[in-house]
Amino acid sequence: NAGVTQTPKFQVLKTGQSMTLQCAQDMNHNSMYWYRQDPGMGLRLIYYSASEGTTDKGEVPNGYNVSRLNKREFSLRLESAAPSQTSVYFCASTQRGGSDTQYFGPGTRLTVL
Amino acid sequence: AQSVTQLGSHVSVSEGALVLLRCNYSSSVPPYLFWYVQYPNQGLQLLLKYTSAATLVKGINGFEAEFKKSETSFHLTKPSAHMSDAAEYFCAVSALFSGGYNKLIFGAGTRLAVHP
Numbered sequence: 421n422a423g424v425t426q427t428p429k430f431q432v433l434k435t436g437q438s439m440t441l442q443c444a445q446d447m448n449h450n451s452m453y454w455y456r457q458d459p460g461m462g463l464r465l466i467y468y469s470a471s472e473g474t475t476d477k478g479e480v481p482n483g484y485n486v487s488r489l490n491k492r493e494f495s496l497r498l499e500s501a502a503p504s505q506t507s508v509y510f511c512a513s514t515q516r517g518g519s520d521t522q523y524f525g526p527g528t529r530l531t532v533l
Numbered sequence: 534a535q536s537v538t539q540l541g542s543h544v545s546v547s548e549g550a551l552v553l554l555r556c557n558y559s560s561s562v563p564p565y566l567f568w569y570v571q572y573p574n575q576g577l578q579l580l581l582k583y584t585s586a587a588t589l590v591k592g593i594n595g596f597e598a599e600f601k602k603s604e605t606s607f608h609l610t611k612p613s614a615h616m617s618d619a620a621e622y623f624c625a626v627s628a629l630f631s632g633g634y635n636k637l638i639f640g641a642g643t644r645l646a647v648h649p
Contacts, residue, residue: 424576453636462543462639463577463625478636510576517635518627519565519584524576 422446424525426511432531433501441496441510441528451514452494453478453522454486456507465508470517471492501532535628538603539640546647552596552611554643556624559605565627566607567637568598568649572620583607619647625647 422488433439445452450471455463469488483505484490485497494513498505506531512522539553554574558564569577581592587602597610607624610634621644625637 460641462641463637464639465636468636512577519582520568520635521579521582522637524569524578526576527574 424447424511424513424523426509426525426528428528430529431499431527432533434533435449435502436498437450438500439530441509441511441530442493443495443525444493445511445513445523446492447513447515447523448491449513449515449523450490450491453514454484454494454496455512456480456505457510457527458507459473464486466509494501501531503529506530506532508517535564535626535638537624537640539545539622539624539643541643542641543644543646546614546645548616548647548649549613552609552614552618552645554609554622554645556598556607556609556640557605558607558624558626560626560628565635566598566600567627568570568581568592568607569598569625570594570620571605571623571625571642577623579608589596591631614647616647616649619626619645622645 427442432496454466467486469475471512487495511525513519514522536559538557567582568580581590585599591597623628624640
């Protein structure tokens, strides 16, 4: 039982390049989330997927797109990376929400030059 | 709208001393509250959560938190700090999204340093 896995762990991009961050969970959770973490700002929600087949914007969606490929997988795409997207990205999942615990992946550290 | 404020971005204690990390929340409905810990270069791990069953919540690694509605607080404590407690701690409140789904709103975090 691996929990939430993310790939890659580290990535360096040049401005304008694109990439996809992958996330998978093996806990049969319904809801999945993408956050970014920046110093002094806590975690901010980029996109979430309440259930398979649905996605919705969070607090900071600009410059990102997501795909809920199936119940297990939720990917985050940067179409044209910008230096402002330098951050640590975390994927999380939960059964539904409310009082349910969110489980986090180990993160992807992205640097955009 | 729900929000979370963590007082003190950095807290430093001696090994064996009391740990107190402060969290105040704003919520228009009875909240669900969480404390997460993040060790260096790792993801977030749940320490404990308040779901209205009991106001004093015990978590892992000897941590506990008390929900005080009158003070809108959910402070995290540990009687005796250990070197291994050095990490960043995040308080979060569960907020209802339009559409009926929940999300977590995080505080900015408190970095705990423990010195010998």
